[in-house]
Amino acid sequence: MGPAITNATSAHDGDLAAVIVLHKHVLRPGTPPGKLSRFGDPIWHIAPAHPDAHAKINSIYWDRWPNELVPVFKEIALAFLTRPVPRTITVSSDGELMSIGTVSFRLRTLRVFAAWMSLHQLCGLHEVTDEHLERYRQHVLQLQASNRHKKELLVAVRTVWSFQAVLPQQCRFDAVAPWAGSAPAKLAASPCRPAGAENTTPRIAPATMEPLLHWSLRMVEDIGPDIIAALTEVKQLDAGTHPSQQHLHNLTSRERVQAFVADATAHSRPVPGHPLRDEHEQPRINWRHLARLLMLPSRRVDPCLRPLVLESDLPVADGSPIGAITGHIDGRPWRTSPLSTQELPQLAAHLSVACFVVISYLSGMRPGEVLNLRRGCAQRDHDTGQLLVLGRYGKGAARTPRPTLGDDPFERTWVVVQPVHQAINLLEQLGDTPLLFPSSHYKPHAIRPADRNARRAQDITSDIAAFITWINSTFVRLDHEPVIPPDPAGRIYPSRFRRTLAYFIVRRPRGLIAAALQYGHVSTTMTMSYSGQADTAWLNDLAVERLESVLEHNQRDHELLTAGEHISGPAASNYHHRIQSAHRFAGHVVNRVRNAERLLQHIDHNIHHGNGMTCVYRADTAACRTARITEGLPTPTGPIDTE
Incomplete structure (x- = not known):
């Protein structure tokens, strides 16, 4: 774990102005002294305490707050940064500090409240009564903003109330309780998403995903080495x-x-x-x-x-x-003319985002987990020979800013396939920064230096669009249709890859990825990777995808039988019985993964659709299974698609 900046001086003892505001946090290695903000500074830099190098965390500019209220809200901000989150906010806080991302967001919403207080000549929270809070709520309801944003404006005020026990008198409300304890979502008429609600991230359509992955792999395997060689030559010339x-x-x-x-x-x-x-x-x-x-x-x-x-x-x-x-x-x-020095930066950017697509899609990592990968993360298990990627958890409160590789108690490994290691190898040759996806490979970035800041997810979205445009303009099909067609759901952003992979593994297990990489192989390695981890979100996605797939197949098969579809073969009667039985399923509300797995046991009638025939699988009579037993080969639990 990285070193924590400590300061034994309490916020209310000694010189308050000299207190380092992040003294309770672990900072990113290499944080310059100029970024260690103190209480009396006009700008507080809090990004060094955020665990993700790709995150955009705005500094707190106190000159943008009402001048007379700056001392009050500085005290509140310091409490957010140094005091444990009260259980009145979350029962699972367990003495943990508020995350830096939440601190940044809460202060942005609190600035609206501070502006309202200044307009009404309230110089401290001790002057704010229940009547004032109701007036502020009416003010929020009249804003031209979404209901969700209005709810967050009220949540920010409720959060300050929850910290009252550790705040000085001028920072405490003169009120019984904000809005009589009513939930901010109800006060702002903001609908709450129920627990276990449907994942609304759209999948990438197969017609787009398959060529996108195909050309990303070609960039890694065929085009990338030429780009790396040209960049190496430029470095040698320099x-x-x-x-x-x-x-x-x-x-x-x-x-x-x-x-x-x-x-x-x-x-x-x-x-x-x-x-x-x-x-x-x-x-x-x-x-x-x-x-x-x-x-x-x-x-x-x-x-x-x-x-x-x-x-x-x-x-x-x-x-x-x-x-x-x-x-x-x-x-x-892949091209008739040599590369030029002028196009190398853009080609390097295309290569970088192609590597992102390969790593993200073929590993199932979250976008932040990919963007925070560091040099040396590709490893091999000496005992099993499995290809590994060493990274860190991309979700959860127990994360701290990442120190050097191998020192983080919250690091984890993914089991991956060969193209992922190839992509990582190219990225390590593409630049010399510790991060594989630095904020910039070429242009120095004063605010987010590349040696300790990763590219942001929104930048990757733009990079993917530019990569697709370049592929479509460089490589032309004979029918003049786009090589990578647009996705019906719109722009392709990083979080869509993980969602799409679950769909492809479940729905198209025999479909081949470019370079003869099978989805079945990816599914096996990823299941090995995730089965022993505390993070089971990937396995949850697979369970829901399987349930949806079985329901859709059952419905389609019943419609075809009803329309008079002809069936024949030794399992025809068994097939007809299973379809009729599946159609009688009345349906249940599914809001948990356990429910999905339980329902699969009842409605999955082991009907497998192939290109030439439909398999009504029964383990004791399946020819593909008995043949493998005779030959002494491993026997799977379901039909073998390739036989």
Whole structure:
């Protein structure tokens, strides 16, 4: 576990202004001293205490609050950060601190209350009565906002009330209880989602998911190595270690330029240029890349040396070529022209998001779990040979900011398939940051430095859209239809992959992923991965998907029989009986996974639909099973799809 910043001084003893507001929290390793905010600072940086490197946590800017109320709400904010959550808020708090994400959200909603107090000339919570709270509720109800947001505005006030025992007098309400204890959702007319309600995350349609995964795998296996090789060459040129630069070390700048012109003339090679935006644009020399090739000081070609190139009459290339094309698709190079330095950053971004799709989809990880993966996370079990990914829990209150790999008591492993390890290997070559998905691979980010901040989920959504656009514009089908068609449910965002994988494993177990990777293989490895974990959400998704699938098949089979479908074969009567029995199922309300599993035992009549026949499976007479027993092979509990 990472080191905690400790401060023995209580918030109400000694110099309050000097108290570090995050002194009760474990901070991300490498947090600069300038981010350790103190009580008296005008800005509180609380993101260093958030466990997820991809999360966007806004700092608290106290100059945006009513000036006369800043001392009051600073006390409240400090209580949120340093005091355990009262059981009046959650009975399962067990002395835990409020999560940093919740603190940030609660303060955003409390700022609305502070603005209302300032408007009504209330200088402290000790002046707020039950009558004032009712007026504030009426104010909230009149806002142009959703009912859910209105509820959260009232919840924020109720949260402050719950912390009253640890707050000074000026931060305590002069009220009996906010709104007589009525639930904020009821006061704001906000419907509450019932426990166990349906997962509303839309699946990605098969017509979109299959080609998206197919091209993501092609990026990893065929195109990615060329991009990595080009990036490596650029790094070598920048460092002056490329083999083509060895003869330049003892030459002056003028001699280097002269040597380049002589060599380019002798081999009919063009001068590196900038990409032409249209056919009417005049070619322009890329002086910066030429300086990189020749290791010129300050990475620039001195103006007095440029005539040596301009007067040589060498042609100027459309872009600055780098690397070589070695990857093939359908037996042909994936592109006819070499890569250029100008397009490398965008190609690297496409490769990164393709790796995200492969890792996320073929492991079943949550988006945050993928985005927080670190260098060295791909491992192999020495005893079983299983491919593993070492990460950390993406959900739960017991998480802390991740220290170095192997030191986190809350880390966990996933059992994965080979393409996941291939994607991780490419990402480790793509950059040198500790995180596999840094906030930026190229552009420095002052607010979210790449060495300790991961790319955000909303950025990945934009990256996926850009990747699909690039694939559709680069690789064209003969019928001119999109290579990756749009999804009917709209934009593809990260959390949809986990939901979609459960559907594919249950509904299309024999469908092949690109590169001959079977969904059945993914299902086996993921079940091994999740069966021993406290997080059973993935297994829950599978149970619900199986229930929905069986119900849909039963309904469809009954409709076909009713319409006069002809059936024949030794199991025809058995099939007819099972379908009629399934149709008599009256239905039950399913709001828990245990209910889904229990119902499956009653309505799943072991009818398996294949391309050539329908199997009415019975273990003691199944030919596929008895044949395997005779041969001494393992016998599964259901029919064997490949036989």
